[in-house]
Amino acid sequence: MENLLKGKVAVVTGGTRGIGYAIVKKYIEAGAVTILCGSREETATKALDKIKAECPDARVEAIWPNLSNRDEVSAAFMQIKEKYGSLDILANNAGISQNTPLFDYKDEDFEKILDINIKALYVCSRAAAQIMKEQGGGVIINTSSIVSFNGQGSGCGYPTSKFAVNGLTKSLSRELGRYNIRVNAVAPGVTRTDMVAVLPDEMIQPIIRNIPLGRMAEPEDIANAFLFLSSDLASYISGAILPVAGAVVI
Ligand code: NAD
Secondary structure, three states: OOOOOOOOEEEEOOOOOHHHHHHHHHHHHOOOEEEEEOOOHHHHHHHHHHHHHHOOOOOEEEEOOOOOOHHHHHHHHHHHHHHHOOOOEEEEOOOOOOOOOHHHOOHHHHHHHHHHHHHHHHHHHHHHHHHHHHHOOEEEEEEOOOHHHHOOOOOOHHHHHHHHHHHHHHHHHHHHHHHOEEEEEEEEOOEOOHHHHOOOHHHHHHHHHOOOOOOOEOHHHHHHHHHHHHOHHHOOOOOOEEEEOOOOOO
């Protein structure tokens, strides 16, 4: 695994904690120069300090552009390309979850989830693809969710956004294939992160009881799928939505 991404330059959004942090670590261990994106300077630099302590030889830095602002993201990605020579991998992982019942939903909350879970992916993919097209190729991987297949019983905005992630993944894989850009998504099941820690036990426990592999995913389980899809081992895989969910069907 050590050199699987040697010479590659990777950006991971939502890289400060949870699944994103595990992806950052996995990419670093595989030899990539890795740029982690956070929502704020404070959390991004804190995560940077942590990863540097865990991986002292890492070539890693932190940025915190507004992910749904085209100018900010384009400028940040261009700086990376100028500094390191390329931008080879984009892991579009930042996301928020909601489980609000329909009649309690505030319109601004619905809009917020669409903004970070969908618009940011479009903005970041566009900015990265521009660079990847010019350099002759690249890889984009989106974090979807197992709820992108059948929805969930409360909090309709979240599965709605993840269905859109699958749509963006499949559409961009077809549009960008001619530029040697592969686009895939990973669809995690319930994974042990802060996002799940805030959900009520009565929502989580029945899900875990129904997981054939008998446990929740660890962030590293998901990061392994990102590593595979980012590497040349997946050189002919594009347009795939890969469930990493312990065989659960929800
Ligand atoms: P988390 O809450 O631990 O981490 C979310 C990350 O997204 C953080 O780094 C945070 O800074 C970033 N983020 C949130 N809002 C942002 C914003 N406005 N701008 C920039 N960054 C922002 O959650 P996680 O569980 O690690 O989730 C990561 C991804 O995995 C999300 O897309 C989520 O939908 C998806 N996912 C999680 C689970 C799960 O069970 N944990 C299951 C399926 C899919």
